[in-house]
Amino acid sequence: MPETAFASPALHEALASISANDSPQARDVWKMLATSGVVSALYDPPTPDGRWGLNPARLQTTLTALDAVLPLGTTLSFCVQAATALPLLRDALPDSLAGRTAREAVAGHITLALAATDTAAAGSDLTAMGTRIEQEGDMLVLTGSKRWIVNATTADHALVLARRRPGDHFTHFSLLLVPLTAPGVRVEPADTLWFDGAGIGSLHFDAVRLSADHLIGSPSRGLAAFARSISTERLASGLWANALASRVLTQTHRMLTRRRIAGAAQWDNTAVRHEFAALLIDQHRLQAMCEKACSPTPGGPPPTVAAALLKAAGAETLERTLTVCARLQGAEAFERDGLHHLRTEAAMFGIAGGTSHTLRDLIADHAETLLDIRNPAS
Template sequence: MLQSEPAPAARHRPRAATALAGVPEDAPATAVWAALGTAGVLRDLYDRAGPTGVAPAPGRLADLLGAVDARGDNGVTLSVLVQAASALPVLAACAPETGPVRQALDQVRSGASTAALGATDGSAAGSDLAGLGTEVTIGQDELLLTGTKRWITTACTADWLLVLARHRPGRHFTSFTWVLVPATAPGVHIRPADTDLLTGAAIGHIELTDVRLPLGHVVGRPGRGMATFAQHMGTERLAGALWAVALTSRVLADTKEGLTCRTADGQSLWHHDAVRQRYAACLVQVRQLRALCESLGERVAHRQDLAAAALLKSAAGLVADPVLAACAQLQGADGFARGGAQHIRSEAAVFGIGGGVTELVLGAVADHADTVLTELRS
């Protein structure tokens, strides 16, 4: 007798969702990260070699972010995203066989430790990394690090800080180096950012005052910091677009449920043409963003195509806000409830700011206009 084919949900339940099934809903990002690491999800995220040494599987990255987003804490998702798509690949690409960088990589990948990526600087606008003021002096026996990092995700709970610093004057891309800083090192002072948004991300400001470290805490070769960051920027931008799909899909589902329960003129709001049309327009936008992720994900993840990454980053910024704004309005007064659509919309502003302001990223898309047009016509 033939067995019936399992339902789609039974055929495919992402490992990340299984790993998080027993984690309490209100668990902090550190507990979520630990569960993912223990289950091997983080280790297997980067399952193959690429031009930069490691390359994520886009499907696994989508499953990871979808499973974390389903928990409904945008701050926790942001923490996982930055670690999985930025800190981990930088560490993996630069870690030698032994030493503190290898130790940090092993601990973070196993979920035993967490890492914060300290790029945004206190001396320059967030998008002007070449103007950062954090400095590292590379001596014969030790490193000396001084500076300030602002609005750093996971700063307040991280065990390791990946700090981008300049080792010589000037804005040339070879003037910057990554340094691995233990969060408990003397001279490291971390204070929480003054915000009520994305609280689960443990965002903070980092003050580095004459922090002295052994030479082995240089991540990669001196002068390769900006190049390494650029090589893996595409992965974070892909991750951001994948999260935007998961988040907007979740809020759209919640919104439709509410529209079917509330009535006006004797029928549910869902059956009013104006409501249905506006909602459908949001569905089209999110489906288009998902299609863009599916068509460009491999190019970004495996070939580090920065032009494709810019398309994804700008698309996420252009889709998330109008879709969530529409959901917030369609939910009416309910949207102002604690953790409701209005609050989610405020937190989702990170899609248009974090990792590059949408308008600046659109400039990069324009720089590659001829390539995009050629692809559209082929």
């Protein structure tokens, strides 16, 4: 199925439903996209890319379309579910609780959150988390807190990464599927002015008792599964950053050609044109990286590295684009929901899913692979 065919019936139907709603809530958006077939199309044949657990070109098409019509927070709500939580659940056995929950989410009947960032540790240091699981007979007992969780206040279930043993070995962590209505779960909205529609908050677990079927996959493979899924989240981040940068450049170019200073269009100023051209160069580089990430390349870098490259490039390109465009827009950028508001929210592209500094370390570790340096002795 060509991507234009995918975008035409399913996505256009969903966008029409979303646009008909004056202020669609994130849960409503998810349901509209699911019932229109957009969500299932991300994972169904023809051949989802095995590197990412979904079809990256369809994800790019969907994120671009949603970014054009929805606030950043609402698109973020969709992105976390589609690119991270659902691929994790879909890896589970079809007849397991996780597998059944995945089907319910794809159908739009329920919504999901991914709870990894821990109250007891810095966001990038997951192995220092304090949230833990203890075995009591046939039951699992979950205690701890997760913070800055997207969809915390709107989800039905959370995928919770928790410690099952002391220490930082990767086998000491498990993933649990936690109903947010379970006794002992408390949801606390985040005190923030940003990310309307993302349902950001904290999840507190006070001796939450769950049966063993709430484990997602092997008890010792929680962190490994999360590490695989984070590559898809980073891919989505880069694809979305490219869509957002392109949209802002288009809006700014329209403004510059319309606005007149001393009788001439602002666009006719050579300094303005050169600054804008530099942003176009950056965005087209990012677009080329997106296309490469969406097309399997024999002998290319592993998915973890390809995703890190794309996410880091996306964050840096978007930061420069929003900073310069906000300056070029002048006073209009300070309006309610103007470009300075978006700049603040878009800072998450350099933080969530791994900070840009963390990604640079990962990229540097694979410098020889990326440079295709051969061993002279081979």
